[in-house]
Amino acid sequence: xxxxxxxxxxxxxxxxxxxxxxxxxxxxxxxxxxxxxxxxxxxxxxxxxxxxxxxxxxxxxxxxxxxxxxxxxxxxxxxxxxxxxxxxxxxxxxxxxxxxxxxxxxxxxxxxxxxxxxxxxxxxxxxxxxxxxxxxxxxxxxxxxxxxxxxxxxxxxxxxxxxxxxxxxxxxxxxxxxxxxxxxxxxxxxxxxxxxxxxxxxxxxxxxxxxxxxxxxxxxxxxxxxxxxxxxxxxxxxxxxxxx
Numbered sequence: 646x647x648x649x650x651x652x653x654x655x656x657x658x659x660x661x662x663x664x665x666x667x668x669x670x671x672x673x674x675x676x677x678x679x680x681x682x683x684x685x686x687x688x689x690x691x692x693x694x695x696x697x698x699x700x701x702x703x704x705x706x707x708x709x710x711x712x713x714x715x716x717x718x719x720x721x722x723x724x725x726x727x728x729x730x731x732x733x734x735x736x737x738x739x740x741x742x743x744x745x746x747x748x749x750x751x752x753x754x755x756x757x758x759x760x761x762x763x764x765x766x767x768x769x770x771x772x773x774x775x776x777x778x779x780x781x782x783x784x785x786x787x788x789x790x791x792x793x794x795x796x797x798x799x800x801x802x803x804x805x806x807x808x809x810x811x812x813x814x815x816x817x818x819x820x821x822x823x824x825x826x827x828x829x830x831x832x833x834x835x836x837x838x839x840x841x842x843x844x845x846x847x848x849x850x851x852x853x854x855x856x857x858x859x860x861x862x863x864x865x866x867x868x869x870x871x872x873x874x875x876x877x878x879x880x881x882x883x884x885x886x887x888x889x
Contacts, residue, residue: 678795713850823871
């Protein structure tokens with residue numbers, strides 16, 4: 646698969662790299678789906694099956710800022726409805742005793758592990774703020790984690806992952822963790838940094854956009870280096886570690 650891109654030599658905001666990362670993720674998943682279908686397999690994911698939209702969706706800090714901008718651009722009264730869904734999700738997480746840990750990922754990651762905590766989150770059945778009629782209302786702008794989540798087992802299995810077997814698809818390269826490793830510091834030194842999608846609005850408010858000091862070429866080179874270290878991962882199942 647060949648991909649040609651042009652990036653500026655001058656400093657470029659990290660967010661401007663997101664469309665490229667999305668296109669790359671689409672190309673990788675598309676090629677993987679075609680390969681599976683050529684072998685007689687079938688991807689189960691379909692519009693109207695929103696079970697996975699109740700998972701804890703980890704997104705990169707770049708995507709968290711993009712989600713906040715997207716919500717800000719929505720016309721009224723749709724914007725208010727979406728913001729209310731974000732607020733309701735936070736309220737339900739607080740009532741379930743999961744919110745503070747979700748705000749401090751090092752706590753649940755080290756104390757419980759991603760899978761165990763992710764399953765607790767899933768069992769609360771909290772829908773993504775963008776889930777409407779069991780379908781993604783921002784499909785074109787959906788997070789890379791969502792783009793890279795594919796299963797070949799029956800959709801009914803996804804409704805109860807603690808008891809049913811879910812067979813997820815292995816991608817040759819995972820773009821999500823590579824994008825997350827670019828981090829908010831914009832210096833390339835940060836470890837992988839995930840933001841739970843339902844906390845994207847509050848996280849963005851608390852973390853102003855840092856100044857950019859790297860050129861587009863440097864950012865692209867950094868992304869490519871991270872991509873080469875993320876070969877042959879397993880796409881996250883409900884409660885599975887999204888990768889580091």
